[in-house]
Amino acid sequence: MSMTLISTFFPLLCYLAYNLVVPQVEKLRPSLSVIMNMQRRRWVANAARRESPFDAILSGNIMGSVSFLASTSVLLILAVFTVFGQVPALMDALDSLSLDRIYTTLDVQLHLVVMLAMFVLAFFAFTLSLRQFNHYCIMLGAIDHTHGTSEEEIDAITRMNALGARNFNSGIRSYYFSVAAVAWFVSEWLPIVACVLTVLILAHREFFSSSHRTAASVAVIAVRRQQGQAGAAPAAAAERGDSATPL
Template sequence: MDWSATLIGGFDSPLMVKDWVAITIFFGTWFAYARIAKFRAKREHTLSSIMRKHREHWMRQVMLREQRVSDATILGNLERVVTFFASTTILLLAGTLTAMMSADGLVEVINSAHLADSASAESVRAKLFFLALIFVYAFFKFTWAVRQYIMCAILLGGAPIHHGEPIELPLSDEFEAFALRAAKMSDLANHDFNHGLRAYYFALALLGWLINVWVLLGASSLVLFTLAQREFASKAVQVLRDQ
């Protein structure tokens, strides 16, 4: 049997069976990590859960201030960071599509590597197509995060203002409800930003697929370890938890 052109789902695929198995494991690992990270964030101290508490604290402090220019500036800076990544993703996507059209030249480079599997232009295009899909996903996540930061800024602009005597913690029901709503919007934006960044990490791992499936799986494991260490056991988590 010619494994380089296996019948998958009723059509001749330029990818081998081991490629389909590896890419399934790749996306399965990505999805599983996202679910586990979300599950653990609800039950223990992780970077995401700790930062959610800090956002709530931030918005409560906003309610105590009459002048909120500095808070609006912080939101604007966060929005610009995400916008930068969204713009960069478009450039990366354009570069990936260009590489797909120049696959013949890439095949010569890949086949010259000692550890690389024998590649064809069709298989290289198929692998780069998956890379392009990841960048499309990242672009949608980044742009949605930008919109949510804009929504958060609008919420901040319409925040209730206390008149008369300065208020103190704990806040009244009106101010507390608003603070939690604004913090939740900021948290949603940050989650989508994190999903976009996570896509970048896994996109780097996917580049190993151009060499062989073992490099892909090894790079995916390294990315998974790096993300888990930073989310659950990094020094940043310790500092924020101890604060």
């Protein structure tokens, strides 16, 4: 297998491998996404106790961002199809850059196919995320505020929100590795280096960034507050029982 072929498929393979490996790593160390799932559950639990347009506004903002990126994916797909019809002009443009490489039409077309596949995967990820967030909004709006919401229902709604976020992150990663794929036009080795740097940057953001530490600290504070409230309830009940005891 030639180095040109390896460097062509390397960004796509890194994208697929990252999406498979990260869930396994999360079993050993919670990622930023896992920590934010705790906040999503707090959001749903609080939304079940209030009747206000606040939650609808938040959900609308999220869906707007996903919809924008899904539309961008369509434009990128159309752009790649347009380039397929202008391959000779692209070859002339690459030759005019005086890069120390010899491009063949087959190599360029194959690389465009790989980039097209990555944008298509991004489109499907974003549209699936948009659909799941839409389901989340329906489930959130279906909560009956006149009765208490069960923990099972809250968990189910939270999982739908988390699924939408996971597919949204998958689409974003496809964009990141697509940028690394563009480096192929400069050098055969550059996309490999760019993919390794992309993996390191994404891993740092997910597991070691300041955002990770901040979200973890907020989650710890929330757990401590919940434990304090749970411990205070029996104490208050005992105090009321003692005060009601006749002398």
